[in-house]
Amino acid sequence: MSKDTRIAITLGDPAGVGPEVIxxxxTALPEVERANFTVVGNIEALERANKSCGTSLAFSTTPRAGAIAVDEVEIDGVMPDIGKVSLVAGDASVRYIRRAVELALAGDVDCIVTAPINKEAMNLAGHHYDGHTGLLAHLxxxxxxxxxxxxxxxxxxxxSTHISLRGAIERAKTERVLATIEAGHQHFLRxxxxxxxxxxxxxxxxGENGLFGTEDTEFLAPAVQQACAKGIDVVGPISADTVFARAYNGAFDLVVAxxxxxxxIPIKLVAFDSAVNVSLGLPIDRVSVDHGTAFDIAGTGKANHVNMLSAISYARLIATSRTNAL
Structure with missing residues (x-):
């Protein structure tokens, strides 16, 4: 990673495993690389995670050799109990994200890595979004x-993502499918x-030529044709019961779901611990772990940090592409 590349990591829900995986x-990174990261959250939560995980990181809100930089965010109340859904934790998780977005929009960081949030806690606190995706689009x-x-x-x-299956079917129209193809194409070029x-x-x-529905021929096929006309290497629609296996075995680099x-489902079957969530179509870059808050093991130090390392690695990749483009 370039020494000029800067990445912010949001704490996630402070009652979950986010602080622990962070x-x-x-700790697993070489000390020289840690200077490229800022954790957006609270030192209290990080120290609590230090104790649970047996790690010995130092944290500081001001530049200090050997310490992890923390952008301290005030929360509304005392630090919430570990492993419980709470309004305070849900509100805090949104405050962390809001601050990280401010840093990214100002150009102070090149990419955001987000630890998991709890949608129930977030909505309990009055932040009615489907998760990171909707919140980031709003911010x-x-x-x-x-x-x-x-x-x-x-x-x-x-x-489509966090909507009902009925709503997803309604959203699978030519314009949206084409936009999704283009977003994936542009990301890989980047x-x-x-x-x-x-x-x-x-x-x-x-749809078996209309026997099981007409949406594939009516909406999806025209999107593929229009993308091809723009020079994009895309085929389909291909039956979903075979396309993911073909992609996994090397036929395709990207599948539009x-x-x-x-x-x-296919991603979590083959890469449960290593897959990461990347937000495209925003004016900022964001990568996330692809797991939840795991309240059942929060505070035990048992949370696996492999997914967070994968998210950090992918963030480096796209953050470097951003700085190289400047």
Missing amino acids: VKAL TGSKSSFMLLASERLNTIHV IGRKARIAVAGLNPHC QYHDQGH
Whole structure:
């Protein structure tokens, strides 16, 4: 990673495993690299994670050799208990994200890495978003964004994410499918690759010529045709029961999934601990771990930090592409 590349890591829900996977991941990095990171959150939560995980990181709100930089964010109340859904924790998680977005929009950091938040806690605190995706779109003034799940052998980008299956079907229209293809194509170009893209069908067997639905021929196929006309290497729609296996075995670099579970299930089957969530279509860069707050093990020090290391690694990749473009 370039010495000029700066990455902010948000604490996530302070009652969850976010602080623990952060301190474990930063401990695993060479000390010289830690100077490139700022944790947006609270030193109290990080010290609590230090104790749970048996790590010995030092934290500071002012530049200090050997200490992890912390952008301290005031929370509304005392630090919440570990492992419990709470209004204070939900509100704090949003405050961390808001501050990190401010840093990114100001150009003070090149990428944000987010630890997991709890949607129930966030909504309990009055922040009614579907998660990071909707919140980040709101904070950056973006009309919409796209979720890409990235792993070593399988990558998916989603036409829709946190909406009902009925709503997802309604959203799978030509304009949105085309925009999703283009977002994936541009992202791969940015990281130095021209992606071979496949569009997964919406209906069983892509509708079997109208027998099981007409959406694939009516909406998805025209999106693929229009993308091809723009010079994008894309095929489809291809039946979803085969396209992910073909991509995993090397036929495609990216699969356009039509809804949340269609794309998430195959990724979590083959790369549960290593896949990361990347937000596309925003004016800032954001990568996240692809797991939840795990309240059942929070505070025990058992949380696996491999996913956080993967998120940090991917953030380095896209942050470097940002600084190289300047």
